[in-house]
Amino acid sequence: MTMLLLLLLLAPVVVTAERCHPDDKAAILKIKDSFSNGRELLPMWTADRDCCNTFDCDETTNRVIDFSLTNSNLAGPIPEAIGDLTYLKTLRLHKMPFLIGQIPRSLTRLKHVTFFDISWTNVSGHVPSFLSELKSVMILDLSFNNLSGPIPPSLATLPNMIGLDLSRNQLTGSIPESFGHLASPALQGLGLSHNMLSGEIPTSIGNMQIYRIDVSRNNLSGDASMLFGSSKNTSEIDISRNNFAFDLSRVTFMVDTLVTLDISHNKIYGEIPSQILEAYMLQSLNVSYNRLCGTIPSPWKLKYRSEGFDNSSFLHNKCLCGPPLAQC
Template sequence: MSAILFLMFLLRCTSTVLSTKDDETALLKINKQLGYPDILQSWVKGFDFCNAGNALFQSNWYIRCSSTGRVIDLYLQNTNINAPFPDSICDLTELEFIGFYHSPRLYGSIPSCITQLYNLHQIVIIGTSFSGSVPSFYNHPNLTIINLSFNQLSGTIPSSFSTLPNLVQLDLSFNYLTGTIPPQLVHTSHTSYPQLVLASNSLTGELPRCYGWIDFGLIDLGNNQLSGDASFLFGKQKKAFAKIILANNEFEFDLSYVEFSDNLYGFDLSHNKIYGKVPDSFMTATGLLDPNLSFNKLCGELPKGNNMGRFSAAVFANNTCLCGYPLPPCSASAPAPSP
C-alpha cells in the first residue's frame, strides 16, 4: 500500500511540474492570439510569469499564481489590443479569476470552453466589444461572481445559471439581451446579500415571483421592457441594506399595499405604470434616502410627517393626481380619482 501511495504522490508532483510548464505555453499562445502587443513584450519563453505582473496599477496586465506555481488569476485592463478573445486562456486549467477591463477593441465571442474551467470563482469582462451569446455555466460550485457588463452580448440569459449554487452577483447590464428573466439566477449567501443587475437590455415579460424570496442588496432591472407585478420585491421583513431599481419599464401594480423596509435606502420606480396611492410605510421607513416615484399613475394625498421633509417634489412629479407636501396642497373640491 505504501508503494502505491508513493507512486501516486510522485505522479502528482510530476503533473504539477508539467502543468506549470503548460501554463507558460498557454500564456505564450495567448500572447500570439492577441497579436504580440507591446504591453506583453515580456511574455517570452522562460519569463517569470508568477512574479512579473505584480504591479497591477502600473501595468495593463497582472498574473497571480498559486503556491505550486499555477496561474490562478489573469487580468488585462485598459488595453488598445485589437484582437478576438484568446481561447488559449482555457488551457490555464487552474484559473480562479478571469478579468478583462475596459478594452473596447477586443472583439469576437466568448469561447464556450471557459465554462469547463471548474476552479473559476469570478469572471469579470467589462467594457469590451465581445459579442455573441452569454456562456452557459452549469453546476460550478465555486463560481460566485459573473460580471459581463458593457459589452455587445446578445441572445437570452442562460437558465443554467440557476444551477450555480453559490452565485451571489450577476451583472449582465448594458448589452443587447432579449427574452425573459429566468428564475433563480442568484442565490442567498451567508456572507453577503445577492446582487442582480440586468439594466439596459431589451428584456421582456414578467419577473418570476421567486425573486420575492430573496433579500437583495441590489436589484437593478432598469431600462428594459419588463411588465407585470414587481411589488413582491418589497416587504417590511427585508433585512438587507438594499436598493431596488425598476425604472423605465412597463411594470404595473398597486403601490397602496406595498410595505417599505426600514433597511431600504433607495429605489427608483419612475417611468412605469404604477398606480394607487403612496403608502404610509413610505413615510415611516427610517433608512429611506433616495426614492423616485415620478412618471407613474399614482394618485391621492401624500403621507404627512416623518420622512416627508427629506424629499423634494421631483420624487413625486408627473403622476396622475398626487397632492400634498412637497407637492401643491390637495383641493377640497377636486374630484375623486376613478378606480
C-alpha cells in the same frame, strides 16, 4: 571575521528558481500571440520571464491564480488558451474595447474560478449556457458588452453565486423562471438593467432574499410588487423605465434596510403608503412619471438626510399632492 568574509565570497551564487509553472507559461505565450497586436503591447511576456512576476501565483503550486487585463487596447477574440490556466481563481478582462467575438467554451476548464469578469468590451453572441459549468463562480459580471439573445435559465444552477451582472447588453426575452429558484442561497446583487428584456418578473423571485435588484430600462411589464415586503432585507430596488403596473398602496417596505428606491417611468398606481416614512436608511427616492394619487406622506424619519425629498422625486403623477408638490 576575515575567515567568515572569505567563506561568503567563495560561496556559490544561488540562483532563485523560476516559479512559473511550464504549463501556465506556455498558455500565457499563446494568449499573447492570440491578440493581433499582442507582441507590440505585451513585450514583457517572454519565454525567459517568470510569469509569476506579472500575475499572482499560488505560493504552494506556483500556478497562476489571477489573470487580469484592464484598460487595454489588445485586439482580437478572447483567447482560447485562457482556459489552459486551469488554476485561475480570478479572470478579469475589463475595459478592452477591441476585444471581440464570442465567449469561448474553453473557459469552462476554469474549474476553480470564483471571480469571472468580462465587462466593458465588444464581446458579442449569446450569454453561453455552458457558463453554468463553472460551479465555483461567486461573481459573474458580463456587463457593458454586446451580448444578445435570451438569458440562459441554467445560470440559476450556479451554487455559489452571490452576484450576477448582465446589464448594458442587448438581451431579449424574459427573466427565466429558474431565477426564482436559485441554487445559491445568498445572491446579493442582480443586475439586468439597460437591455431589451420583456414579459413579467417571475413571481417566484419574490421568495428570494436579494440585497440589490436593478432591472431598469427594459420592456418589462406586469406586477413587480413581489420584490417588496417588510420581511425582506433588500437595500436597493431600481425598476424604473419599464411598463410595470401595480397598486403601490398594497406594498410594504423594508424599513430597516431600504437605501435606494426608483420606480419612476412606469404605470404604477394607488397611493404612497405612509409606512415608507419608517425607512430611516432611505437616501434616494424616485416615484415620478407614474399614475400615483393622494397625499405625499410626511414627516420623514431619515437618518442620513436632514430633510425629505424634493419635488423631482414625485413629479408627473396622476394626482399626487402635498409638499413638496402643490397643496391638496
